[in-house]
Amino acid sequence: MNENSASFAALDGRDPANLRGDPITGDRYYSKEFAQKEWDGLWSRIWHVAGRTAEIPEPGDFLVHTFMKESVICIRQDDGSIRAFYNSCRHRGMRMVAESSSLEAITCPYHGWKWGKDGVLQFAQDGHDFPQGDPCGKLSLKELRCDTWGGFVWYTMDPKAEPLLDYLDPMPQLYKNYPMDTAVRVAWYRIALNANWKFVTDNFSESYHTRTAHPQVPPWIDQDVDTARHEMWPRGHGRTVQPMRPSLSDRLPEGVPHPFEAILQQWDIDPSSYASYEDMAMQGWLDLKAAKRRLWQERGYVHYKDMDDEQITDSPHTVIFPNVTISFLPDNLIFFRSEPHPEDPEKCFFDLWCMAFPVEGQETCQSIMAGEKPLREVETCEHRDFDGGRGIPELAGQIVYQDMELAEGMQAGMHSKGYEDAYLPAQETRVRFFHEVLNDWLEGRR
Missing domain, CATH: 2.102.10.10 (Rieske [2Fe-2S] iron-sulphur domain)
Incomplete structure (x- = not known):
């Protein structure tokens, strides 16, 4: 399967017609019996x-x-x-x-x-x-x-499992242009959360929460629902591809420095040359592609060598079923993973690995989720308890910290008699799709 055919084969991640309509009930997040079904039907087989x-x-x-x-x-x-x-x-x-x-x-x-x-x-x-x-x-x-x-x-653990590349399909083809094995891990955390592991996959399967939880994102990643591409595949993998340019709907107050201007300036583009904000966002994004294509080699961005115009400027945020998420950014890879607690289904471990592609002459990098870091491999994992944010104060205000702040409230809400099933917009189709594929594994249809 070539890259184009893999993309063509994607299901529309905004079309509820691709769903059966399986309910997302609260007991999935706290029942020990359900957790045992996950071990028997999922974890021991993937x-x-x-x-x-x-x-x-x-x-x-x-x-x-x-x-x-x-x-x-x-x-x-x-x-x-x-x-x-x-x-x-x-x-x-x-x-x-x-x-x-x-x-x-x-x-x-x-x-x-x-x-x-x-x-x-x-x-x-x-x-x-x-x-x-x-x-x-x-x-x-x-x-x-x-x-x-x-x-x-x-x-x-399953001797009968399909080969890895088949299990991951079509991810190896979609991301063959990224030299992933050259990325340097600059931040490495394992964080204990008081929430079921599925909260993490649910969260990374949609961007609907971004404007509320991550107001710092729209100025540099376009979160407008109709500008993104929502894709999912039969094995349960999915992604949201968003342009890394300012949202046209979310405006910073007058006088506040715009982060996209700094990105343009980094690649010798004058933000003041555009007649309007819309021009800076839309034409600037196109000019950025051209500048990166022209200057990458002399500036040491060797990881751009085989990447296409979308990959050098955009953000395909990708969930690999059931519990791994990778944000593929032009200069960073961010690996997220949730794993269940061995005893308590209302707890999990959340892994955060921030990785950056090495660039000649650069000694530091922006890790996106953990702030500025030295551009070198960290040697040991930071084991922390989130503890309402007190366990990782150095990540306060980061996107991933804001996500973790929501975890316990979501977990508590799953016990409420007021919750029966999720009431989803089209852009959250992938959330229910994840649970339907999970059901297929647990009920022996995979």
């Missing part, structure tokens, strides 16, 4: 992101991804490939490692069994004492299927 390929460049480097009560090790092999194993010793089930690291062999802390990078047992104390025969060289850790895309390491 492809998960373990981490980034950049984290494990050398043989013996490994990622640990702990999801609910399961834990998986993805380890770089001597031939450069990556293999995934359950983080459970075959002796008596002990979890062997707690965090990503680099080792020539993984040693169980309980009885000292040592497992090689290939998962094969290298050492067991008193190997002669086993009635089955010495297990060394014979016994292996239980392996999972593992693959890579977009600079991410993926694995699935």
Whole structure:
């Protein structure tokens, strides 16, 4: 499937005729029985992101991804490939490692069994004492299927799952022009939220809330409903493609510096040369495309090399079913993910990875969601509790912080007798579509 045919195959993300009309009931967000159905029918069958390929460049480097009560090790092999194993010793089930690291062999802390990078047992104390025969060289850790895309390491617990690229279709084609594996992670957070994981996917499946929750956005991303392209695909993936230019409906007060003017000036375009605000927004956006196309190479924006005119100026905000969202911005990738709490369906973990494409001569970058950051890899994840915003004060006022401020109120509202089902405008079609695809997984239709 080529890029054009993939785009042509998209369903209209604003057309409710593409929906069955499955209700979005409150119990989906707090019922332990529903959460168990999600484990059985969804989480144990889909492809998960373990981490980034950049984290494990050398043989013996490994990622640990702990999801609910399961834990998986993805380890770089001597031939450069990556293999995934359950983080459970075959002796008596002990979890062997707690965090990503680099080792020539993984040693169980309980009885000292040592497992090689290939998962094969290298050492067991008193190997002669086993009635089955010495297990060394014979016994292996239980392996999972593992693959890579977009600079991410993926694995699935389901041996019958479709191949990763089929599962992601059409994302690999749509985003083949972005050199995703070259992006530098400049901010890395895992934040505990008092809300069900689906709040995050719901939130990122629509932009209807932006004017209320994110008033700083319309001056530089056009949030007018009829200027965006709303797309969704049968596997549950979807995106909203918005021009990164000022909204014509939302105006800043007179005298307030306009952020789009600074963007134009960065690319040698004089904002005062336009006869009106509308001209600056619309013609300036076209002039920006032309300037970037003309100047990218001499300015070191090498990631523009294969990107098209839409990609170098616009914002395709993309949800990968069920719980990963990536904002593809011209100079940034923002990875969001929600994962359920292992015990409480009214809690989740929210991952925020802010990534920037390196530009020659630049030492800092605007990470969009976390403010200005040094343009270098952060080494460790910041584990925080949102705690009404008190846990991440450095993100206050950022878009993602404003989203998290809404989470507990939404979660509480799901318990109300006043809520029965969502009452959606056309631009929120993708919200219900997400729940319908989720229902298909839980009811065995996927």
